[in-house]
Amino acid sequence: MTQFNLLIPLDRIEVDPKAILAIKRNDxxxxxxxxxxxxxxxxxxxxxxxxxxxxxxxxxxQELSKxxxxxxxxxxxxxxxxxxxxxxxxQKWLGIDIEYDHGQLNYLNELERLIxxxxxxxxxxxxxxxxxxxxxxQVLGLREQMARYIVAAQEFLxxxxxxxxxxxxxxxFAERLSKxxxxxxxxxxxxxxxxxxxxxxxxxxxxxLDRFKEAQQVLIPAWQYHLxxxxxGNSVAELQKLDHSREILMNTLKKxxxxxxxx
Numbered sequence: 001m002t003q004f005n006l007l008i009p010l011d012r013i014e015v016d017p018k019a020i021l022a023i024k025r026n027d028x029x030x031x032x033x034x035x036x037x038x039x040x041x042x043x044x045x046x047x048x049x050x051x052x053x054x055x056x057x058x059x060x061x062q063e064l065s066k067x068x069x070x071x072x073x074x075x076x077x078x079x080x081x082x083x084x085x086x087x088x089x090x091q092k093w094l095g096i097d098i099e100y101d102h103g104q105l106n107y108l109n110e111l112e113r114l115i116x117x118x119x120x121x122x123x124x125x126x127x128x129x130x131x132x133x134x135x136x137x138q139v140l141g142l143r144e145q146m147a148r149y150i151v152a153a154q155e156f157l158x159x160x161x162x163x164x165x166x167x168x169x170x171x172x173f174a175e176r177l178s179k180x181x182x183x184x185x186x187x188x189x190x191x192x193x194x195x196x197x198x199x200x201x202x203x204x205x206x207x208x209l210d211r212f213k214e215a216q217q218v219l220i221p222a223w224q225y226h227l228x229x230x231x232x233g234n235s236v237a238e239l240q241k242l243d244h245s246r247e248i249l250m251n252t253l254k255k256x257x258x259x260x261x262x263x
Contacts, residue, residue: 004199005140007192010185013147023152031173038176042149042184049142049191052135055198056128056205064121064208065257071114072253075246077107078227119216125209132202139195146188153181211256219249 031038157177223245 004203005136007143007195010143010147010150010188013144015148015151019148020152020155023149024156027149028152028156035173035176038173038180041153041180042146045142045146045149046184046187046191049139049146052139052142053191053194053198054132054135055201056125056132058201060121060125060128061205061208064118064125064212067114067118067121068208068212068253068257071111071118072250072257074107074111074114075223075250075253078111078246115216115220118212122209122212122216125205129202129205129209132198136195136198136202139191139198143188143191143195146184150181150184150188153177153184157181208256211252215249215252215256219245219252223249 027041031041157174160174160177229241
């Protein structure tokens with residue numbers, strides 16, 4: 001399961017006093033002589049987050065889920081399609097046995113195609129999850145930086161009266177800075193919702209991927225092995241093993257889809 005990062009409230013994020021002082025000196029003090037730029041204070045952090053708030057494409061989940069559903073349907077047909085049959089002389093003369101064998105071959109080829117397609121989509125999904133995780137980590141770093149910018153602005157707002165008589169006694173800088181702080185809180189809250197949604201999408205995708213990987217690496221090879229054994233022998237024991245492995249495989253694939261829908 002992917003790690004879910006609980007978002008610490010901005011006012012509880014530890015900040016380095018030296019970093020706060022640097023923001024005051026480099027970002028806030030210059031605004032006293034160029035107050036128009038106050039509108040752009042910390043905007044780069046919001047914009048940088050917006051670029052990164054791009055989670056796992058839900059269409060990829062849907063595509064993999066669709067292929068898994070088709071794979072389940074194909075597996076459900078296996079008992080009927082792959083069942084051994086005996087043909088009498090007339091049926092053989094009519095070529096029914098060849099047609100039946102051809103149908104089995106087509107079935108196995110289609111099954112293999114679905115397995116390959118699901119494997120390809122699972123690889124793409126794995127890559128997308130990793131990319132999303134990397135973006136989340138970057139966003140969390142920017143979020144911590146936002147906390148520093150907000151704290152710096154809040155402290156500067158308290159300290160600003162000391163500048164009033166020396167600078168701009170009639171301006172509304174304090175009021176505008178207060179509004180800017182509220183705006184940053186609002187924008188970050190919106191981004192926090194998007195961060196949470198990204199992480200939920202990662203978990204959803206990982207659950208689907210994890211279930212399919214179990215089927216791909218263990219259960220599908222086991223079913224294929226028992227299928228080969230049953231077609232070579234046709235003993236009752238081998239047929240029972242084949243049915244058992246097929247049921248485990250189908251149930252695992254079904255669980256992946258159920259989990260995917262519930263989440």
